[in-house]
Amino acid sequence: MFRPPTAAQRRLIDAADPVTGRLKGTPAQLASLVRRGLAFRHPRPPHDHFLTPASRRTREDPAPEKGAAPKKGAGPEEGSAPDGVFAARVGGEAAGPAGPDRLREVRGAWQGLLELRRMTNPDGAVDRPCGWERTHLVRAAALALEAAGRRPAGPDGDGYRVRATPQPEAVAVYDGDAAALRAAAAVLERAGWQAGEYTEPRTGVRHLLASPRRT
Numbered sequence: 001m002f003r004p005p006t007a008a009q010r011r012l013i014d015a016a017d018p019v020t021g022r023l024k025g026t027p028a029q030l031a032s033l034v035r036r037g038l039a040f041r042h043p044r045p046p047h048d049h050f051l052t053p054a055s056r057r058t059r060e061d062p063a064p065e066k067g068a069a070p071k072k073g074a075g076p077e078e079g080s081a082p083d084g085v086f087a088a089r090v091g092g093e094a095a096g097p098a099g100p101d102r103l104r105e106v107r108g109a110w111q112g113l114l115e116l117r118r119m120t121n122p123d124g125a126v127d128r129p130c131g132w133e134r135t136h137l138v139r140a141a142a143l144a145l146e147a148a149g150r151r152p153a154g155p156d157g158d159g160y161r162v163r164a165t166p167q168p169e170a171v172a173v174y175d176g177d178a179a180a181l182r183a184a185a186a187v188l189e190r191a192g193w194q195a196g197e198y199t200e201p202r203t204g205v206r207h208l209l210a211s212p213r214r215t
Contacts, residue, residue: 005038005058013038013055019112020119021051021132042119050120056135088143089152091161091174110147113140128192129212137171138162141210144191150175150184160184165209173208181208 005013012033016023023030023039030049033039038055042048051059088109097105117130133140142162146152153159153174160175173195175184185195188210195210 005033005036005055009033009036009038010058013051013059016051016055016059017112019109020116021056023049023051025049044119048119088139088146090138090142090163091153091159092155093152095154106143106146109143113143128214134169134212137169137212138164140212141171141173141188141193144193145173145184145187148187148191150187167209170209170211173210174205175208178206181206184208185210 009029009032012023012025012029023033025033030039030041033049033055034041038052038058039049040052042050088106113130113133114126116132117126117128118124120130120132121128129140142152142160145160145162151159153161158176158180160173160180163172163174165172173181173184173188175181181197185197185208188195188208192213193210194213195208197206198209199206
C-alpha cells in the first residue's frame with residue numbers, strides 16, 4: 001500500500017535515475033521504500049530497485065510549500081519536469097539548450113529507456129515499449145522522435161508536436177507536411193509504436209495517431 005515518503009525517502013526518490021527510475025541506497029533504505037509502495041525490487045539479477053508509479057507521481061507532482069499557491073502551466077505530459085531532470089521536447093516549448101550537450105543528453109535518455117525496456121518487459125525485449133512509456137505517452141513518443149533526430153517545433157515554428165488524446169494509449173503527432181509526417185511515423189514504428197495518418201474532421205489537419213505496440 002502506498003504511504004507518503006519521509007523527507008529522507010523523498011531525497012532518494014528525487015535522486016533516482018530520471019528515465020529508468022533506478023534507485024540507489026542502503027538495503028535498509030530500499031526495503032523501507034518497498035514496504036511503503038514507493039519502490040519495487042526487480043526479480044532478475046542484479047535485483048535493482050526502481051520507482052513505482054506512486055513514487056513517480058510523488059516526484060513529478062511535488063507538494064507545494066506551505067502557503068504557496070499551486071503553479072499554473074503545462075503538466076508532466078506536456079513536457080514539464082522538475083529542475084535538473086531531463087525532459088524530451090514535445091514541441092511548442094520555448095527554445096532550450098541545443099548543440100552537442102543536448103544531443104548527448106537525449107542519446108543518454110534513449111539508451112536509459114532501452115535499458116528500462118530490457119529490465120521491465122517480461123521477455124526482456126527492447127523493441128517494444130514498456131510500462132513506463134504506457135503511463136507517459138507524450139514524453140515517450142517525444143523522446144523517440146528527438147532521439148532519432150527529428151526537430152521539435154518552437155512556439156511558432158515548424159517541427160513535430162506531440163499531444164495527448166482522449167483515446168487510451170494514443171498520442172497525436174503533428175509534423176508539417178506529408179513527408180514529415182511519414183518520416184515521423186517511420187521513426188515511431190522503429191521505436192516500437194504503431195502509427196497511422198488521420199485527418200481532423202473539422203480542420204482538415206493531417207496528423208499521426210500513435211500507440212505503443214504490445215507484441
